[in-house]
Amino acid sequence: MHGVSTFKTSTKVIENESHFLGILQYLKTEAPDVVVIGARGQSKIETMILGRISEKVIAQAPSSVFVVKNLD
Amino acid sequence: MKTREKPFKKILVGVDFSDASKAALAESCRLARQQDGTLYVLHVVDISMLESIGKFSHFSEPEIISSIEERLRAFCNEVVGNFSEIHLTVKTGHPVKDFANASEEIKPDLVVLGAWGSIPHSDQTTGTTVKQIVQECKTDVLLMKPRESDKFSKVVACIDFSNYDVPIIRAANQLCISDEATLEIIHLFFPPWKNESLLTEERLVVSPDFEIEYRAVLRV
Numbered sequence: 104m105h106g107v108s109t110f111k112t113s114t115k116v117i118e119n120e121s122h123f124l125g126i127l128q129y130l131k132t133e134a135p136d137v138v139v140i141g142a143r144g145q146s147k148i149e150t151m152i153l154g155r156i157s158e159k160v161i162a163q164a165p166s167s168v169f170v171v172k173n174l175d
Numbered sequence: 176m177k178t179r180e181k182p183f184k185k186i187l188v189g190v191d192f193s194d195a196s197k198a199a200l201a202e203s204c205r206l207a208r209q210q211d212g213t214l215y216v217l218h219v220v221d222i223s224m225l226e227s228i229g230k231f232s233h234f235s236e237p238e239i240i241s242s243i244e245e246r247l248r249a250f251c252n253e254v255v256g257n258f259s260e261i262h263l264t265v266k267t268g269h270p271v272k273d274f275a276n277a278s279e280e281i282k283p284d285l286v287v288l289g290a291w292g293s294i295p296h297s298d299q300t301t302g303t304t305v306k307q308i309v310q311e312c313k314t315d316v317l318l319m320k321p322r323e324s325d326k327f328s329k330v331v332a333c334i335d336f337s338n339y340d341v342p343i344i345r346a347a348n349q350l351c352i353s354d355e356a357t358l359e360i361i362h363l364f365f366p367p368w369k370n371e372s373l374l375t376e377e378r379l380v381v382s383p384d385f386e387i388e389y390r391a392v393l394r395v
Contacts, residue, residue, distance in 0.1 A: 111357040122363040126333055129361060135329040136322065136356070139347040141339025142309075153310055160333075161306060161318065167202075167290065168318045169350065170309055171342045 123159045130164055139169040182349065183207070187215045187283035189274055189308065190250065195289025197254055199319040203287040204255040209353045213260040215281050218247050219270045240265060270304050275311035283314055290318040315346060327356040334362050 119125025130138055140161075143154040153161070153170075161168050188203040190196045200216065207214050220243055229236055244265045251263060266273050278286055288309075291302040309316045332347035334340040344360065351358045366389070 112360065113357070114360045114362075116362050116364050118364050118366065120365055122335075122365065125363040126361075130331065133329065133331065133359065135331040135359065136324070136327040137317070137330050137350060139330065139332045139343050139350070141333075141335070141337060141343055143337075143339065158306070161309060165320075166331075167198075167320050167322070169346055170316045170318070171339055171346050172313060173315050174338060174342055 123156050126156070126160055127163060130166055135166050137167040137169055138164055139171060142170050142172040182210045182212070183285045184210060184212045185215065185281060185283040186212055186285050186287060187217060187278055187281050188287040189289075190216055190218045190247065191289065192218075192246065192250055193289050193291065194321045195291050195319060197250075197289070198321045199287045199289045199317075200251065200254045201325065202317070202319050203285075204258050204261075205325065206285070206287075207260060208258065212284075214255070214258070214262070215277075215283065216247070216251055216261060216263045217274060217277050218243065218265050219273045219277075220265060220267045221270055222268055225267060236267075240267065271307040271311055274308050278312050278314060286312050286314055286316045288316065288318055290320045326354040327351065328354065329357045329359065332358065332360045334360060336362070 117125050117129060119128070126138070126140075138160065140157050141154070142157055157170065161170065183206045186203045186207050188196075188200050190200055203214055206212065220240065225236060225239060228234075228239060232239070234242075244263070247263055247265055251261065255261065264277070266277065286308075288305050290305060305318060309318070327350055330347050330351050332343050334343055347358055347360075350356065366386070
């Protein structure tokens, strides 16, 4: 898994009709200290500075948010 | 590739003296100590606010700026203690534009901000200025909310099979390592057979086992 060296790691696939609500619900239930998201998602629209889902997560996440902008 | 190629050596943190920016400064200092990094603390005095104060106060602008610099020093001393690798700057201008300009000059590995400003929304959602700074900055941004623990115990990484996935996992891993935090990698999935835009006469015809096969691939 891309060389993850963290102590404990798990993966989950979550079904939800809204990506944003699915993430928000998960964050409310699991209460992590921080959520890491990409500035943009699968959208290929280069002019979009922040993806719609990222923007909503930034606005409403109950936890701290780490926004990955640098792809290097 | 166990961690980010570029650890958080240079951290730019925005301070507006709010509780959230106190959390941002404390976390920045913690990361800088862990990674032998340097902190750049910036407070931007809104020029329009400064002009308004100037009209109704007997203090000159240099006196006001000097008093804000003193307040910033005291704020940093209280939060980071004797950490020496720290540079304090007070700028006058537009909070979003001038913060972004400073970020361009310093070229930090990470920008850290409080998730909301000195006037938090009643529902504690992220403030408008903060959102605009996230949009303007070209580097990774950590938005901190005040919390009880000074360590991370759980980090969630959201992936969507885009080219952000690897840097997302690297960054999450970087945040987890020092604290031995748990990393949860999640992917949100919306079944295509529930997508109403596909429910047309021209939609793909799938076998009865399609849903079972699809879920098996995703291990839902």
